[in-house]
Amino acid sequence: MPSKPSARLAALTVAAVCSAASTVLVTAPAHADGVRIHDIQGDTRISPYAGRQVTDVTGIVTGIRTYGSSRGFWIQDPVPDADPATSEGVFVFTGSTPKGVAVGDAVAVSGTVTEYVPGGASSGNQSLTQITRPAFTVVSGGNPVPAATVIDARSVPAAYAPAGDPAANGSIDALPLRPSAYALDRYESLEGMNVQVSDTRVVGATDPYTELWVTVKPRENRNRRGGTVYGSYDAQNTGRLQIQSLGSAAAFPDANVGDTLAGATTGPLDFNQYGGYTLVANELGTLEEGGLRRETTRRQHAGELSVATYNVENLDPSDDTFAAHAAAIVDHLRSPDIVALEEVQDDNGAVDDATVTAGVTVTRLIDAVEAAGGPRYDWRSVDPVDKADGGEPGGNIRQVFLFDPERVSFTDRAGGDATTAVGVTKVRGKAALTVSPGRVDPASAAFENSRKPLAGEFVFRGRTVIVIANHFASKGGDQSLTSRYQPPSRGSETQRHLQAKAVHDFTAKILTTQKNAAVVALGDINDFEFSRTTEILEGDGTLWSAIKSLPPGERYSYVYQGNSQVLDQILISPSIRRGGTFSYDSVHLNAEFHDQISDHDPQVLRFRP
Template sequence: MPSKSSARLAALTVAAVCSATSIVALTSPAHADSVRIHDIQGTTRISPYAGQQVTDVTGVVTGIRTYGSSRGFWIQDPNPDADPATSEGVFVFTSSTPKGVAVGDLVSVSGTVSEFVPGGTSSGNQSLTEITKPTFTVVSSGNPVPAATVIDAKSVPNAYVPDGDTAADNSINALPLRPSKYALDRYESLEGMNVQVSDTRVVGATDPYTELWVTVKPREHANRRGGTVYGSYDAQNTGRLQIQSLGSTADFPKANVGDTLTGTTSGPLDYNQFGGYTLVASQLGTLKSGDLKRETTEKQRRGELAVATYNVENLDPSDATFDAHAAAIVNNLRSPDIVSLEEIQDNTGSKNDGVVAADQTVGKLIDAIVAAGGPRYDWRGVDPADGTDGGEPGGNIRQVFLFNPERVSFTDRAGGDATTAVGVKKVRGKAALTVSPGRIDPTNEAFASSRKPLVGEFVFRGRTVIVVANHFNSKGGDHSLTSQYQPVARSSETQRHQQATLVNSFVKDVLATEKNARVIALGDINDFEFSGTARILESGGALWSAVKSLPRSERYSYVYQGNSQVLDQILVSPSIRRGCDLEYDSVHINAEFNDQISDHDPQVLRFKP
């Protein structure tokens, strides 16, 4: 999966282009006189004046954005109508930094009403109603800013969004807004208006782009560490709201999950590419620490095998995170016997030079683990063919196995390479791999531009364990939860389902060869424990996702848009699941923290083979 920063920078470039191009004009240009803001916003998501020129639209300036690709200011009518579905605020897109206007100015604006789609129409995002190519006159200054509308648990409905119109590709754009019934309709009815939240708990840590997530519903699917758990496709968590700021980035709070923005946070309600509905604060609350601590798992007992998966986020020799990753593996994961590492890059990282070997990357991590007081791990992996496995261009990410040779041995069988498929054979009545390490069906189209599963054969205390390390196709291209298309389209599932089918089939081959074989499939599955991908992996009883042994409130390894969710999983074959001594731990050391060294939390499984 590409790093957050590379994906975000690419998206920001797209956003800058789309500021001028991703406009939905539903009518031919016309002219409208004496139009109020609520007339422009209308009672659906698309303005009835889209594509038309409007004259002398009046409102008080509530906020000015002087940075980024979407510069301009918000205005709000201080004399609202009686319809709760019509917003009284709108964004005036000036392209460059607005001049000659200040908060509190009453202005008269003329321009073209446009529907701007952040991220472009292919993103599936809703559109933002704007006045573009504006001219404006300041009528008076020093006016009071319209009182902020309170967004709280009582005002946001529990239902998330209606299903879209099947005659319009499931779009919700033309549906009448029902702000008292649906959360997204409530937010849409406030688009561009001055809003406020108070004493809100942080459910998504501050990221490098100066944004965080809060919830106005502190009891909604809460977990013990202060987050909000995403536990099904029908539990989108309606209280989540992104917070940005119109102020200095240096003054933005560095928050962790479980912290609280005390007091009032207020400003215009925007809609953007990366967070949907976003409160762009002109006033930020004060951060109160929740004193969240990084977790440490239990040390495996002498007769227990500890197996872990950890996405180290595009690790290459130039990174500064080796010592931190090593400390996490030694201190927080307690030096597992086998560690599947995802997103190990080649020796030259993102430099696109044809290098595919990763021995320097892995060797540097192993040395750092020793320096941190851990064992000197041995390792196995299979180099990919250049440019075939997705991820950051030039990086050639792959999975590798670390293993502690003092407790685990690796069964080497020659012949595994980038394109040779691993198979299963019977050796003295037991299932064995034809090549070890090897890759599952690496030339299959299911793994095009995606990581191929790495398979290895390990022996612990005389018992063989076959481990499949995975990094499935990313969710890139899926529509967001706030998409204009409902139910949400998840196009990336298609490839993950194909990948899951092949892994499931391979595990079934192992079990057909040896009914009670011990098989573990683990890694960054890039999908939820309740997803179709997980169901395919588990089909026929071949595997079971052990994260489901945890209480529902503790099932998460990743935080995205304020939703704590499962992406990383460890699945086990029936002989391992039957053991009453199986222990699973999602070790929360990254996803909830603003100073994370990876965006994923590692997972650890302990059991007696």
């Protein structure tokens, strides 16, 4: 296609304005005539034309986005160059719904080349090359869309990303793309182009934002339920790709992990804040169900104590999930003797009026469990200081112990409140808590604007078991796996490391007081079983994460961006581990399903104290 169409072919010219909210990286303004898309894209992540005006950039429209904050259309040059590092597609940002343009139109676009960073520069995200403030001319219509480039297991390298340039704070922006060597380089070399995946397995269920994740590498760290396991910082799973659609939300499939998008899924390859490289489909494959079913653990034996952790995701009295959570506890977890709940909100949820009590919330769940055929649980917790524990503003989330009084008793010791630290003492030669329930080191900077660990003392068949329920600081603010910085920064770890040290040290005090004490530290640790956070918690044998007793393919409680990974853990003291009689189950009933009632899978430990 010629770089400048003949004036007599011009049919329509449309101008649009770039949103002022866009974050762009620009150089000094300049003007460039006669450039093609691959010239604009260049062979690095940053366009050599960033900040410059370009005139009459030609291409075929391959997709139009008419929704969201990033409206516009993609164009692709049907006559590619010979360099596999230079993309032939680019996004034209119009800001509002594009008018007078259709897929298959041949257009000539003039505008400013910018590098848009989804989420802003502080996010660490890569940038998306686009043409902004465009004026375009439709040259002709009804042209064939350039053939889609196939993305499959053969074309995506096994290595994920190059190491960043130390002289550029670890940035990979200026490094020449090597699409045959690194997966992120391969995807970047196709940015904006029409691409296709075929017969791909779903590894991240459809979410409320009408998106899902597939893998183009069906054997890559696959587990028996169809997911892709994230087992180390070097196992980023290069075949993962987010799928969105340019069609209606109602037509998007409700997919679970293990399902298949059969046939071709085709459309432009985008880059966004919440998923990195994303195939925005003009054509979606047909959903074929994989038959995934929610798991059910076995019931504890009479002599076994069953302890579970379950993040119930901002549960408050206005929710309609109480019956479903009750069914999960009764039918799938088999009514554990002790259930540590995370993310229980106060009695009016997100209403910010200084309410901190949670009796209404918890009682609704207890009633629902009993109605579902479970035990009449009793409960203990400590109300937080208003707005001091993070989470949804006004919600005052906290941990709560449910326990079956027919199977286990709670040792109450008065004095525990939001600001009083629980200590360790000795009672009749055994380790005991000074307050029960109580909070671990609530004044520590480690728990600033974060949930304080809840400690409680239980008795099962005459044996004391101390349980510490945790909800560590989230991963919010960490750079993504697709970050422009490689390896990406995990800044949120700093607080979790301090929290892990506090819980470890508290556990060590218990074990110093009583060497063979039975201690269980559990909850939403918000970090992996191989992480430094877990290593600090474990210390030199003080605790051990029991999820590591499972085969590697079973070690996950959460699915994020197509990676099945561990966030929820149950750690045990040496006397429990040495007994050799414990069993562990990650009960997969939420994270892999589009109709989940929580984004976490509960964990269950059974042992004989």
